[in-house]
Amino acid sequence: MNAPPLLEVSHVRKQFPGVQALDGVSLAVYPGEVLALVGENGAGKSTLMKVVAGIHRPEAGTLRLNGKDVPFAGVAEAMRRGIVLIHQELNLAENLSVASNLFLGREKVIGGPLGWLARGSMNADAQALLRRVGLAVSPAHTVGDLPPGQRQLVEIARALSLDARLIIMDEPTSSLTQAETDRLYEVIDDLKRHGVSVVYISHRLAEVRRVADRVVVFRDGKNAGMLAKAEIAHDAMVRLMVGRDLQQLYPRRHSLAADARVRLDVRGLTYQGGSSQPLSFRLHGGEVVGMAGLVGAGRTELAEALFGIRRVKAGAVFIDGSPVVIRHPRQAVRAGLLLVPEDRRHHGLVLTESIRRNLALPNFDRLTSFGWIWRGRERALAGDMMQRLRVRASGPGQAAGLLSGGNQQKVVLGKWLARKPRVVIFDEPTRGVDVGARSEIYALMDQLAGEGVAILMISSDLEEVLGMSDRVLVLHEGHLAGELSRAELGEEAVMQLATGGRPRAARTSNSGVQPTPGSEPA
Amino acid sequence: MIRLLGVLLMVVVLYVVFVTSGESARSVGAHQDIANWLGYYGIVTVGVGILIISGGIDLSIGSVVGLGAVSFSLLLRHGYTPFVAAVLVVLGSSAIGVFHGLLVTKLRLQPFLVTLCGLFIYRGLARWLTAGDSIGIFGRTDEAYVRQVKAFQELLVKGDVFGVKNQLIALIVVSVLLGLFLHGTKWGRYLYAIGANEEAARYAGIATDTYKILAYVICSTLAGFASVLFTLDNSTVSPVSAGSWLELYAITGAVLGGCSLRGGEGTLPGMFLGAAILPLLRQICSFWEISGEVEYSVIGAFLLVGTIADELIKRRGALRR
Numbered sequence: 028m029n030a031p032p033l034l035e036v037s038h039v040r041k042q043f044p045g046v047q048a049l050d051g052v053s054l055a056v057y058p059g060e061v062l063a064l065v066g067e068n069g070a071g072k073s074t075l076m077k078v079v080a081g082i083h084r085p086e087a088g089t090l091r092l093n094g095k096d097v098p099f100a101g102v103a104e105a106m107r108r109g110i111v112l113i114h115q116e117l118n119l120a121e122n123l124s125v126a127s128n129l130f131l132g133r134e135k136v137i138g139g140p141l142g143w144l145a146r147g148s149m150n151a152d153a154q155a156l157l158r159r160v161g162l163a164v165s166p167a168h169t170v171g172d173l174p175p176g177q178r179q180l181v182e183i184a185r186a187l188s189l190d191a192r193l194i195i196m197d198e199p200t201s202s203l204t205q206a207e208t209d210r211l212y213e214v215i216d217d218l219k220r221h222g223v224s225v226v227y228i229s230h231r232l233a234e235v236r237r238v239a240d241r242v243v244v245f246r247d248g249k250n251a252g253m254l255a256k257a258e259i260a261h262d263a264m265v266r267l268m269v270g271r272d273l274q275q276l277y278p279r280r281h282s283l284a285a286d287a288r289v290r291l292d293v294r295g296l297t298y299q300g301g302s303s304q305p306l307s308f309r310l311h312g313g314e315v316v317g318m319a320g321l322v323g324a325g326r327t328e329l330a331e332a333l334f335g336i337r338r339v340k341a342g343a344v345f346i347d348g349s350p351v352v353i354r355h356p357r358q359a360v361r362a363g364l365l366l367v368p369e370d371r372r373h374h375g376l377v378l379t380e381s382i383r384r385n386l387a388l389p390n391f392d393r394l395t396s397f398g399w400i401w402r403g404r405e406r407a408l409a410g411d412m413m414q415r416l417r418v419r420a421s422g423p424g425q426a427a428g429l430l431s432g433g434n435q436q437k438v439v440l441g442k443w444l445a446r447k448p449r450v451v452i453f454d455e456p457t458r459g460v461d462v463g464a465r466s467e468i469y470a471l472m473d474q475l476a477g478e479g480v481a482i483l484m485i486s487s488d489l490e491e492v493l494g495m496s497d498r499v500l501v502l503h504e505g506h507l508a509g510e511l512s513r514a515e516l517g518e519e520a521v522m523q524l525a526t527g528g529r530p531r532a533a534r535t536s537n538s539g540v541q542p543t544p545g546s547e548p549a
Numbered sequence: 550m551i552r553l554l555g556v557l558l559m560v561v562v563l564y565v566v567f568v569t570s571g572e573s574a575r576s577v578g579a580h581q582d583i584a585n586w587l588g589y590y591g592i593v594t595v596g597v598g599i600l601i602i603s604g605g606i607d608l609s610i611g612s613v614v615g616l617g618a619v620s621f622s623l624l625l626r627h628g629y630t631p632f633v634a635a636v637l638v639v640l641g642s643s644a645i646g647v648f649h650g651l652l653v654t655k656l657r658l659q660p661f662l663v664t665l666c667g668l669f670i671y672r673g674l675a676r677w678l679t680a681g682d683s684i685g686i687f688g689r690t691d692e693a694y695v696r697q698v699k700a701f702q703e704l705l706v707k708g709d710v711f712g713v714k715n716q717l718i719a720l721i722v723v724s725v726l727l728g729l730f731l732h733g734t735k736w737g738r739y740l741y742a743i744g745a746n747e748e749a750a751r752y753a754g755i756a757t758d759t760y761k762i763l764a765y766v767i768c769s770t771l772a773g774f775a776s777v778l779f780t781l782d783n784s785t786v787s788p789v790s791a792g793s794w795l796e797l798y799a800i801t802g803a804v805l806g807g808c809s810l811r812g813g814e815g816t817l818p819g820m821f822l823g824a825a826i827l828p829l830l831r832q833i834c835s836f837w838e839i840s841g842e843v844e845y846s847v848i849g850a851f852l853l854v855g856t857i858a859d860e861l862i863k864r865r866g867a868l869r870r
Contacts, residue, residue: 357754368752384738
């Protein structure tokens with residue numbers, strides 16, 4: 028690393044409503060290196076990269092390119108400087124062909140002012156670019172028909188066509204298969220050989236170990252540390268990311284009674300868009316059951332089916348021993364089965380409305396007489412919940428959309444806490460939530476379990492699954508691949524089940540405590 | 550709140566312009582002219598405003614008013630008492646609302662398209678019912694009939710209480726009731742939540758389809774009621790012109806009153822004030838002898854200026870955060 032850094036940002040600060048996303052972070056990228064940027068959700072990785080790529084303008088900080096000070100600029104200028112960001116959710120026009128996407132906005136034309144598209148020449152150039160990323164599709168192919176892995180490669184080809192010196196990949200493998208991921212690694216290696224730098228954002232530590240020359244860790248919008256190639260190890264990264272003892276992050280005060288009753292009993296469930304293989308499992312009162320699996324394994328779909336969002340085809344669901352039919356969330360809420368959804372901005376909250384109105388929304392049965400809302404009760408509910416959950420806001424009148432991720436999640440939780448929940452499904456409960464709020468959410472989960480609520484926690488964050496669960500169910504391609512007791516829990520065991528393998532210890536029985544087929548719950 | 554102040558300011562300015570535009574503008578008669586228009590027009594504005602808050606839209610209002618006006622006259626001619634005829638027209642309009650709501654929720658059709666089809670269908674029906682001819686409410690001449698209709702006309706439209714026209718009182722009563730509904734009850738809250746984020750409302754356990762249908766029913770029912778007022782006010786209605794363009798006036802009024810076409814925004818007092826703007830503008834145009842031909846342009850320009858001002862205020866607010 029004797030060469031000057033290709034890019035150097037220092038002391039960058041960026042504020043969003045309700046949250047200091049970047050709090051004086053610095054980062055240097057050297058020519059031809061693959062730099063992995065890791066950190067928890069909300070640590071500021073994506074935000075800093077958006078600053079570098081010209082999408083966000085920071086409040087403070089400096090930018091140096093090839094050792095020269097330059098001002099922060101917009102997207103077009105950043106691209107001209109050779110910095111290209113490939114977004115997590117790809118930015119391709121799905122209705123257009125591969126070639127059209129590669130040259131979108133920079134179309135080659137003939138006939139001067141007539142602007143007739145030079146299709147032949149563009150297709151030839153596109154062909155060459157696709158060859159470089161090893162993608163064997165015709166430039167005339169419609170992008171929408173390509174699988175996610177190939178779209179990713181189209182994005183990289185587009186970056187190459189821009190003569191990129193630095194390509195930023197934000198969670199590039201989140202929707203890729205293993206084979207597609209391997210292909211991506213080869214392309215990254217090839218980019219490196221050509222002197223292109225890559226910033227690789229990921230929270231999959233195994234991937235980071237595979238591709239990175241160097242690792243920079245962010246935490247809560249600040250630099251938490253840096254690891255050279257030789258130092259890259261799982262534990263070291265986790266310690267820097269979390270910044271505290273794991274025991275302290277995951278409180279476990281609740282204890283599972285030996286005779287805990289079955290609160291949720293799912294028997295032979297099949298649902299629209301799910302696997303044809305029926306799903307059966309049980310949750311006990313006072314138990315936190317983790318649900319792991321790869322993206323696309325059907326965990327969210329299962330939650331939607333249980334909550335009445337997704338149509339159930341067959342099977343029976345029992346809550347506290349009584350059969351329930353749930354075709355609409357209304358019935359789920361009535362039965363005491365509640366969902367804290369994955370996509371809280373779209374499903375959990377009405378962002379334009381106040382905290383108070385969001386908290387009241389599912390609780391009008393206790394706030395009204397004959398439909399008339401008693402404002403006093405509504406205010407009291409909001410006050411109680413905000414205090415109990417320690418929601419940090421200017422007041423109950425603040426719009427939910429202006430809260431930070433963690434505080435938004437607390438409000439989503441608060442909507443349900445006023446009811447007497449029996450079963451609560453958390454879908455990715457701490458995605459986009461800062462570390463501080465995370466431990467508070469875990470504490471609440473623990474507290475609910477202590478009160479006898481059955482909890483199903485769907486999570487892609489293995490640390491979280493291992494830290495919080497009494498028992499883990501693993502889904503693979505829509506069916507239950509296996510179950511791990513607390514004693515059997517381990518990263519390896521979970522991953523093996525999640526990818527379709529079968530570890531020695533795993534049982535594939537349909538339930539936790541000694542299932543007796545056909546017996547009615549008490 | 551700032552929006553409500555904005556529309557209040559607009560109404561006050563227009564009113565001042567109006568009363569200073571001539572001696573005759575200060576007369577009771579000139580005010581009552583405005584009140585008459587405001588009455589039935591305000592009622593449809595409030596209806597469509599509530600629908601817009603819930604995230605819907607209705608382009609068929611004018612045609613529903615046309616069909617309602619023709620049906621009301623025909624029912625009277627066939628010997629129904631005015632009260633029964635009015636109830637039938639209002640109920641028929643509610644049925645149209647149920648129909649729209651079912652198409653939007655169960656078949657998941659776009660509200661814009663469903664009600665655009667309605668715009669043509671109901672207008673066509675209205676014209677077919679009378680073979681295109683105008684029709685009056687005094688189609689029969691027996692004395693008992695005329696007395697009954699006149700009494701009904703007096704009650705709903707022509708009469709006044711201390712000079713305030715009954716038609717305006719009808720609007721005020723409707724507005725107060727719906728204001729309590731929209732701002733005081735959980736059902737009103739549900740409409741706001743559905744309009745702002747239907748998915749979040751569903752995930753909160755709200756039967757969103759039911760409340761969306763309810764919003765269409767409110768809108769169409771009020772259009773039906775407005776058609777009765779319109780018919781009584783004019784005595785003779787044409788199936789071609791009765792209520793034509795009214796849907797666009799009503800949407801304009803609701804938007805000027807603070808409703809966002811994205812849904813989830815707006816207040817009842819705002820809609821009420823928004824409804825007052827067009828009648829005032831129109832009256833000013835006539836006093837200033839601005840010809841009827843450019844009146845549309847004046848209205849359009851006014852709406853555009855209002856929209857721009859609103860956007861600028863919003864941006865100011867966003868910057869301050």
